[in-house]
Amino acid sequence: MSGSAEETKKHIDIYMKVAGALAVLTVVTVLASYIDVAVPLAIIIALIIATAKGSLVVSYFMHLVDEKSRTLAIALALTVFFWLVLMLVPIMTTSDTYGVHKPLPNANAAHAEDEAH
Amino acid sequence: MENVTTAEHVSQAAHDGHAHDEHELSFLRAYVFSVDHKVIGIQYAITAMFFLLFGFSLMMVMRWQLAYPGAPIPFIGNFLGQANAPGGIMLPEFYNQLGAMHGTIMVFMGVVPLAVGGFGNYVLPLQIGAPDMAFPRLNMASYWAFFLGGVVMFASFFVPGGAANSGWTSYAPLSVIALEGQTWWLVGMIFLITSSLLGSINFIVTTFQLRAPGLSFTRLPFFVWAQLVTSFLLLLAFPPLEVAGILQLMDRVAETSFFMPSGLVTTEGPLDISGGGSPLLWQHLFWFLAHPEVYVLILPAMGIVAEILANNTRKPLWGYRVLVASVIFLGFMSFIVWAHHMFLTGMGTTMSAFFQTTTMIISVPSVVILSAFFITLYGGSIRYNVPMLFALAFLPMFGIGGLTGLPLGLSAPDLHLHDTYYVIGHFHYVVAPGTIFALFAGLYYWYPKATGRVMNEALGKIHFWGSLISINVVFMPMFITGLVGVNRRLYDGGMQYAHAQEVMEWNAVMSYGAWALGFFQIFFIINFFWSIRNGKKVDDNPWRATTLEWQAPSPPPHGNFTAPPEAHRGPYEYSVPGAPNDYSMQGQATRA
Amino acid sequence: MDIPYTVAERPDTGLNNVKLGIWLFLASEVMLFGGLFSTYVILRVGGVDWPLGAEYLNIPIGAFNTAVLIGSSVTMVMCFASLKLGDFAKYKTYMGVTILLALTFLVVKFFEYYEKVTHDHLPSHSTFLAIYWTMTGLHGLHIVGGVIVNGYFWGPGSKLWHEKREMFENRIEAAGLYWHFVDLVWIFLFPVLYLL
Numbered sequence: 001m002s003g004s005a006e007e008t009k010k011h012i013d014i015y016m017k018v019a020g021a022l023a024v025l026t027v028v029t030v031l032a033s034y035i036d037v038a039v040p041l042a043i044i045i046a047l048i049i050a051t052a053k054g055s056l057v058v059s060y061f062m063h064l065v066d067e068k069s070r071t072l073a074i075a076l077a078l079t080v081f082f083w084l085v086l087m088l089v090p091i092m093t094t095s096d097t098y099g100v101h102k103p104l105p106n107a108n109a110a111h112a113e114d115e116a117h
Numbered sequence: 118m119e120n121v122t123t124a125e126h127v128s129q130a131a132h133d134g135h136a137h138d139e140h141e142l143s144f145l146r147a148y149v150f151s152v153d154h155k156v157i158g159i160q161y162a163i164t165a166m167f168f169l170l171f172g173f174s175l176m177m178v179m180r181w182q183l184a185y186p187g188a189p190i191p192f193i194g195n196f197l198g199q200a201n202a203p204g205g206i207m208l209p210e211f212y213n214q215l216g217a218m219h220g221t222i223m224v225f226m227g228v229v230p231l232a233v234g235g236f237g238n239y240v241l242p243l244q245i246g247a248p249d250m251a252f253p254r255l256n257m258a259s260y261w262a263f264f265l266g267g268v269v270m271f272a273s274f275f276v277p278g279g280a281a282n283s284g285w286t287s288y289a290p291l292s293v294i295a296l297e298g299q300t301w302w303l304v305g306m307i308f309l310i311t312s313s314l315l316g317s318i319n320f321i322v323t324t325f326q327l328r329a330p331g332l333s334f335t336r337l338p339f340f341v342w343a344q345l346v347t348s349f350l351l352l353l354a355f356p357p358l359e360v361a362g363i364l365q366l367m368d369r370v371a372e373t374s375f376f377m378p379s380g381l382v383t384t385e386g387p388l389d390i391s392g393g394g395s396p397l398l399w400q401h402l403f404w405f406l407a408h409p410e411v412y413v414l415i416l417p418a419m420g421i422v423a424e425i426l427a428n429n430t431r432k433p434l435w436g437y438r439v440l441v442a443s444v445i446f447l448g449f450m451s452f453i454v455w456a457h458h459m460f461l462t463g464m465g466t467t468m469s470a471f472f473q474t475t476t477m478i479i480s481v482p483s484v485v486i487l488s489a490f491f492i493t494l495y496g497g498s499i500r501y502n503v504p505m506l507f508a509l510a511f512l513p514m515f516g517i518g519g520l521t522g523l524p525l526g527l528s529a530p531d532l533h534l535h536d537t538y539y540v541i542g543h544f545h546y547v548v549a550p551g552t553i554f555a556l557f558a559g560l561y562y563w564y565p566k567a568t569g570r571v572m573n574e575a576l577g578k579i580h581f582w583g584s585l586i587s588i589n590v591v592f593m594p595m596f597i598t599g600l601v602g603v604n605r606r607l608y609d610g611g612m613q614y615a616h617a618q619e620v621m622e623w624n625a626v627m628s629y630g631a632w633a634l635g636f637f638q639i640f641f642i643i644n645f646f647w648s649i650r651n652g653k654k655v656d657d658n659p660w661r662a663t664t665l666e667w668q669a670p671s672p673p674p675h676g677n678f679t680a681p682p683e684a685h686r687g688p689y690e691y692s693v694p695g696a697p698n699d700y701s702m703q704g705q706a707t708r709a
Numbered sequence: 710m711d712i713p714y715t716v717a718e719r720p721d722t723g724l725n726n727v728k729l730g731i732w733l734f735l736a737s738e739v740m741l742f743g744g745l746f747s748t749y750v751i752l753r754v755g756g757v758d759w760p761l762g763a764e765y766l767n768i769p770i771g772a773f774n775t776a777v778l779i780g781s782s783v784t785m786v787m788c789f790a791s792l793k794l795g796d797f798a799k800y801k802t803y804m805g806v807t808i809l810l811a812l813t814f815l816v817v818k819f820f821e822y823y824e825k826v827t828h829d830h831l832p833s834h835s836t837f838l839a840i841y842w843t844m845t846g847l848h849g850l851h852i853v854g855g856v857i858v859n860g861y862f863w864g865p866g867s868k869l870w871h872e873k874r875e876m877f878e879n880r881i882e883a884a885g886l887y888w889h890f891v892d893l894v895w896i897f898l899f900p901v902l903y904l905l
Binding site for chain 1: 739744751768772775776787793794886893896897899901905
């Protein structure tokens with residue numbers, strides 16, 4: 001990102017707006033957590049807000065909107081893809097056992113079961 | 118007195134920002150804490166070769182126990198320590214240590230540092246016409262992190278209870294309740310991973326940014342492509358293992374239960390842990406790295422073989438674009454096949470089918486690459502020098518390793534073959550007579566660039582033929598014992614199992630093979646050190662090769678090239694019709 | 710021969726060495742924290758029972774620290790903008806504030822940890838606390854690393870501004886990218902650990 005002083009001043013303007021948006025979203029996410037909704041919905045709300053904040057940081061503070069480099073775009077796209085693989089695939093391999101709680105034949109397991117109920 | 122003058126030079130050099138002349142640097146700065154990619158490459162190569170020898174020696178000791186279970190080990194038995202081998206007879210615990218450390222050392226401290234750290238550091242900047250790596254100091258840090266990791270691993274043999282003994286895969290929960298050696302293993306791994314990360318960033322930046330003018334991506338030598346893809350694998354696959362290492366360290370040190378399920382009972386009764394962890398999580402994080410790691414092992418080897426095949430058939434590499442596409446696809450796919458190591462974990466059938474499919478798909482580019490190499494041979498005027506012999510041997514050996522892997526990638530046959538000697542045979546064919554032969558080829562091939570002399574041809578041929586025959590004696594019988602169902606981790610080689618009885622005699626045969634293999638490496642070691650001073654002197658381009666590194670003086674000075682290089686054509690222009698020579702160098706404006 | 714493109718952009722990649730290097734480093738960091746978040750998901754989904762973050766953690770303190778870190782990100786980006794405007798004095802101020810905010814974060818984090826230790830809420834207590842300690846601890850180490858780097862560029866490293874202006878700008882940009890990334894991780898850590 002190289003530009004004239006005027007351009008930089010414009011950027012500073014944007015930074016301030018982004019900072020404001022981040023502050024508002026932080027307050028919103030905290031308040032949202034006090035609303036009594038089902039856990040899955042709460043997770044979705046919190047992650048949407050976090051993603052919005054994250055995108056703002058990456059796009060403006062890290063200047064990704066101004067980057068024109070194809071090399072960088074490919075490298076980051078690859079990273080995001082493999083990150084998704086890492087996040088999703090391991091959990092999918094255990095999908096057969098969701099919600100199935102098998103009691104184990106020893107003392108600790110009985111203890112765990114008590115806690116679950 | 119000399120110390121004083123050199124110290125002055127150092128301060129002066131540091132003051133100038135960097136030194137232009139090599140003789141301005143002290144011995145310490147020039148050969149130990151050097152930032153020159155060539156010195157670092159050689160440091161990597163020598164250290165890695167030492168570890169390869171050490172890791173192989175562990176195996177030669179284990180092979181005695183497998184060949185003659187319970188017999189005292191000759192010669193060295195009494196030096197192994199009473200805790201490990203009382204009266205020279207190896208204890209099972211010690212056998213497990215040797216097994217775990219053999220795998221760890223060979224993969225993380227031998228092959229990868231030699232293939233990526235050694236060859237990558239030395240050859241890659243030369244091949245792209247760069248003066249050095251993009252971040253020389255980071256490069257040095259990478260080597261020393263590797264060195265420290267190696268020291269930690271090495272030292273772990275001397276802690277109470279000995280080195281890690283939970284296999285190179287360190288499967289939880291066994292590894293979590295293992296003795297102190299495992300903690301050292303984890304700390305060592307964190308150093309090695311850090312080293313690889315620093316190195317991979319450096320390789321990628323160097324390849325993208327420091328290519329000489331005219332050296333577009335379609336003109337890059339295949340070796341550079343292979344290194345580039347390898348670096349991406351290291352960059353993106355290693356961090357999850359670092360996480361796994363940190364979590365296991367937490368499990369061991371802070372008594373967390375990341376990998377510890379509820380209700381775990383050992384011989385000492387129920388464990389006092391909070392539980393709720395997942396042992397399978399370790400396997401996911403481990404294999405998320407370790408499967409791409411397989412390609413980290415093989416891709417640089419393919420790169421080396423490609424260079425040598427083109428050079429010694431005096432033909433362009435067949436299907437350059439197809440090769441590049443295959444290697445990129447291979448790298449990409451290697452991230453989504455890892456759970457084929459985990460078919461026996463009770464993974465759901467849907468995901469099992471998914472990973473079987475991706476595994477079958479990933480075999481396609483490997484076959485494409487191997488086929489392209491074979492077609493390159495067709496109609497060539499082949500020179501059978503030592504590097505070429507090793508490169509030629511790579512092709513069928515890697516082929517055997519690759520094809521025997523297919524049954525393991527399908528869950529039905531894998532149920533029978535999993536954890537048998539068949540698996541050992543399979544991946545050793547890929548890595549030992551495959552990758553390590555390619556690395557030997559590379560050592561013989563680039564030795565004249567680093568020293569200005571060639572290695573002795575006769576000793577090299579003894580080394581090659583001896584190694585080729587004995588290495589097959591070691592690994593071919595493993596397919597036989599594996600198909601019978603002999604488990605890979607048995608301390609006595611399967612003596613106590615009825616189904617193993619008919620193949621027990623192979624154990625001794627394999628051991629003789631391993632010791633013979635060790636014997637033939639002596640020829641290489643002698644050759645390697647003897648040739649530094651006494652090898653035949655050669656000019657800058659003894660193999661009459663085309664790529665840019667052969668344009669630099671041998672050995673290349675600090676900054677590599679006498680004049681800034683520029684690429685005028687593709688990397689493999691051999692036997693161009695109408696050209697005056699049978700090779701047209703990349704860096705020469707007119708064909709000469 | 711000097712190493713090319715240490716400061717200038719290489720025309721065909723549109724990047725200089727430092728910028729590509731730091732982005733690649735951040736890519737590996739994405740995979741590092743990705744592995745941790747993946748661990749969190751697997752353990753939580755597979756767990757028999759999982760506490761609400763608020764049972765162990767103090768949301769207002771977490772929210773305060775979030776604000777502190779976002780604030781430091783803003784001052785960090787202002788450091789770079791000040792250099793672009795050629796205002797070295799302003800740069801010094803903003804960098805100083807960035808470091809102070811980072812230290813504030815660490816002090817608050819220290820008291821949070823201290824409170825956990827006194828209540829015997831150690832990592833070995835439960836899987837939730839184990840992942841809380843590991844993730845925030847690793848993030849905290851990243852903050853410490855950032856403080857060291859920023860401290861260097863605030864103090865002795867800032868001499869470079871007077872010698873090689875562009876190179877210094879370059880380094881502050883790289884340090885900034887790292888710092889924003891650390892902030893970014895916290896933006897996800899806060900809701901995941903405290904709110905859910």
